[in-house]
Amino acid sequence: MKEDRRVWIWFAPVLLILGLVYLVPVLDVLRLSFSDATLLRPVSGYGVDGYVAAFAADSLGVILRNTAVFTALSVVGLQIVGLAIALLLVRGDCRGLYGMTMLRTIVLAAWVIPGIANGLIWQMLLSEAPFGAVNSVLRMIGIPPVAWLSDPVNAMMSAVIANVWQGSAFSMIVFYAARRAVDPVLYEAAEVDGASASAQFVFITLPQMRGAILVNSVLVTIQTLNTFDTILALTGGGPGRATEVLSLYIFNTVFYAYDLGGGSALAVVLLGISMMLTLVYLAILVRRRT
């Protein structure tokens, strides 16, 4: 094995850029999180003040609750919508129905839209002005207008809807691939035994796709935790703090409040959550291999 050591030359460009853009900054965030630096002033001392201040802040509880609600609802929504479309597509494919590729294309098209544009589009749809899309339709059928963005609870639902609309395509593709990999013999046998469609779903589809659903939950959770551009454009975190999630809070802390130490401490919290989820993901992958 003469290539044993020389082989790493092939990896040098990748390792170099990932080291510079990810590894060094991650270590630096850890260092900064223990410092008193601001965006404008360099480090003058180290300590746990950043963490103490970050965890003592009244707002943190609200932020973490928002993050949990937004992430949980989004993950459930993304997976249910993704799974429903994937199963519909597979059924259409099996029966040779028309338009299934077109449906897939339409769903994927939403996925291509930049997060900022997504937030702006939903802002126009849910606009509370008398001419807002949804509210003017409601008025036409005699329902009073809904405060989609100015009511705290509704604003959270609106943010989740916008996120699910854009992100379902990813889950759809994962589930579509997984469903097609299920052995058709299982369904044929169930058919012979006279199992109903819902029984087939509960006893074949769900158990067979358990691995894909697990992996997808972790991936979608991490993606949702890290998104903030849709919310930034849709509600800006408001009304008040009603839709301010952790990632948006970090963004505001560092780049509007210029609190680098505190923002870094929060970024370390975000990184810690992502890392824990990643370990879960790895454990699932290893389990599936063996």
Add this chain to the structure above:
Amino acid sequence: MSPRVADIATYIAGIVLAALFLMPLAWLLSLALRTPAEVYLGAARFIPEAPTLDNFRLILTDGAFGTYLYNAIKLCALGALGAVILATPAAYAASRFQFRGKGPVMVAILLVQMISPLVVIIPLYRYMDRLGLLESHSAVIGVYMAIGVPLSVWLIKTGFDTIPLSLEEAAAIDGCGRFEILARITLPLAAPALASAFILNMIMGWSQFLVPFILLTRDGQLPISVAIYNFAGSTSASTTQVLAAACLVAVVPALVAFLALQRLIVRAIMAGAVKG
């Protein structure tokens, strides 16, 4: 339920879903084609009675938007190209050589994706500030390359895996060196994988907001995704139709690229999805 009835139910569900997913874009187009007077009529004027292209004219003749579009294309094309170039040697080695530590390093590369750009952007801002790179596009292109590398390595490796080794061995017998084989045989055959990695990177770069928002300081350097955010902050409700046109201008290039190359893209995501 008989299969016929189930087919009809499938069609109805499909149409409802398609409508739900198309509606936001259709509304955007509807707004963008309206005059201010018709904007105030809301959903009643979903199909404008006096459609106008004035909003698009306003956006596209404004020199700034041309610059934003150009910046966006430049940033994501160079970032995507760089990621593919950096990823290709590693992908080739991962596909062709057996060596200790291959599995862990490939998984580590994949896991880098789990780190939010939000975490690394804080130190990166400080480095680029000190290096004086906040005034140029090079910092953003470098970060885009790093963001695109993990997915590119895996996609291109999958592409190399499908090329039979016997082709390379035959060329070696004919006296070709390793690099000649790579340049003349392997890379051309891996073109679909290289292309799909490039396109996926382009689309991801097009959506990027945080990196250019933080790492660029001059307005004339901003890509369209940041520009529409700033533009939205500067308008009042009376110019909704102009904002809609601006959003469409930001969305359409990505949609067109996606529609044109969708076969390639879907195959690439599926390959990734099965692996994940």
